[in-house]
Amino acid sequence: MTIDKPLVLDVDGTFLRTDMLYETFWAGLGTAPVQTILLSLRHLRNPAALKAELARIAPLRTDLLPVNPEVAELALQSRLAGREVVLASASDVTQVARLAADYGLSEHVFASDGVTNLKGDAKAQALVEAYGEGGFDYAGNSAVDMPIWERAENALVVGHVPSARALAANGRNVVELAGGWSARALFKAMRPHQWVKNVLLLLPMLASHRFDLAALVPILWGMVAFSLAASTIYICNDLLDLEADRLHPTKCRRPFASGAVPIAAGMAAIGVLGVAALLIAFSLSSGFLLVTLLYMLLSLAYSLKLKQMRWVDITVLAALYTIRVVAGASAAVVEVSIYMLIFIFPIFLMLGCVKRITELSRATGDERLPGRGYGRADLPDLRNVAGIGIAGALVIFLLYSVSIQGLALYPTTWLLWVAMIPMTVWMVRMVSLAWNGRQDYDPIVFALRDPLGLGLLMLILSLMFWAAGLWQQWFG
Structure with a gap:
């Protein structure tokens, strides 16, 4: 490679470990979902216009987009050697120009302009007109780059592109660079x-x-359905939260935020997992299907908007946890006590507060959390709401212990009152750990991995089984 010829870099999947069209689409869904969907449908067959419109309604923080480290290092060394490094992309010109400026690359960029979709033959023709036949080196990552590689002096192939083998067979100089992604990262x-x-x-x-x-078998299948449904929403949430995750100290390492998995693979996974979840739910019962749909729709609404609304978000989190309990009852066809629902909701409300308290306790500044409605000034209020949740749960549990249904299932009432002691300790401890920044970002996951907390939960369950006479029934 000679320094008198420019090094031309494709952007999506080459210089970047992501695709700016998909980035703007998901950024648009996060800020203006209806407008984004309507624009996508209107310009479905006009990609250049679609890219320009999406770039207008959802401008990207191009400085946050994940770069391919090997390609970025090549660009840096080429610049230091005095070589012009040019970006050429099918993405919209406004985004590409901003990206070039972020990394000190040539101001002369090649990109789609709202009329021409600069891809494949169109990009090859534009580069030949600017630099002449064989007057540049080109780095790309897919078979669509073949017309450009064929007219470049040197072909730099990022990742595994089987069709690029023909270049070497025809005597073209081919340099292979690292790229691609793994199914493990998607998992x-x-x-x-x-x-x-x-x-x-x-x-x-x-x-x-x-x-x-x-009762157990349908619940286990229900757990599979909810796991697939949850994964569908987790991926969707990650794609909606790309910018916020990249600003987060640990979430920036998530597969989509870091570019370890392409957005297109995530979108395919959303379709496959979502359909599988609904098919399993349908096979169990129509009631379970409706509960699963409610969970997915509420989760999606949470990801799109509700998580940004103070107090609404923790209420929705509590509702999503409660829906899981309703789903279990629907799958096993067992009656769920209204006392149980009223009892567990304030517990889940407390856990929602714990989640936000943890995030704020670990935050490094006083500004509001990216993509959330809370700042450190809200910590006392969150702690107070968590306290209300604890008090509410204990009062409901006490009322249940003396109710007709409670006395029928748990005749030794005083043991239920004893169970309220470790129950209180567990809930207060969860809030305290969050306040001191010693919690996991997801309190449910933390609770099921915390040895001391699990011990308290097992003690509560044992006392309730004792109160119900189950230990005597099982072991004489």
Whole structure:
């Protein structure tokens, strides 16, 4: 490669580990969802116009977009050697020009302009007109770049592109650079560790003392459906939160925010996982299907808008946890007590506050959290609402212990009152850990991994089984 010829870099998937069209689409869904969907449908067959419109309604923080480290290093070394480094992309010119400025690359960029979609043959022709046949080196990452590689002096191939082998066979100088992604990273984006939260579907079975396979098997299938549904929403949420995640100290390492998995793969996964979840739900019962749909729609609304609204967000979080309990009852066809729903909702409300308190306790500044409605000034109010949740749960539990239904299931009432002691300790401890920044960002996941907390939960469950006479029934 000679320094008198420019080094031309494709942007999407080459210089960047992401695609700016998909980035603007999801940024648009996050800020103006209806307008974004209407524009996408209107310009579905006119990609140049679509890119220009999306760039207008959802301008990107191009300085935050993940770059391919090997390509970025090549660009830096080329610039230091006095070589012109030019970006040539099918993305909109406003975004490409801003990206070039962020990294000190040539002001002369090649990109789509709202009329011409600069891709494949169109890009090749534009580069030849500017630099002449073989007057540039070109780095790309897909088969659509073949017309450009064929007219460049040197072909730089990012990732695995099988069709590029023909270039070397024809005597073209080919340089291979690292790229691509792994299915393992996509699986990580599904957040399988979060599936543990679906043990909440077991609560109605435990509360009603149904310990038979007829109740357990459909609940296990229901847990699978909810796990797939949750992963669908997690991926959707990550794609909507790309900019906020990149500004976060730990979430910036998430697969989509870091560029480890392309957005297109995430969109395909959303379709596959969502359909699979609904098919399993449909096979269980129409009631369970409706609960699953409600969970997915409320989760989507939370991701799109509700999570940005103070106090509404933690209420919705509590509702989403409560829906899991309703789903368990629907799957096993067991009656769920209204006392249980009223009891668990304030607990989940407390856990929603714990989630926000943890985020604020770990924040480095006083400004509001990216994509959220809270700042450090809200910490006392969040702690107070968590306290109200704790008090509400204990009062409801006490009332349940002396209710007709409670006395029928748990005749030794005083043991339920004893269970309120570790119950109080567990809830207060969760809030205290969050206040001191010692919690996980997801309190449910933390609770199911915390040895001391699990010990308290097992003690509560044991006392309730004792109060119900189950230990005597099982072990004489």
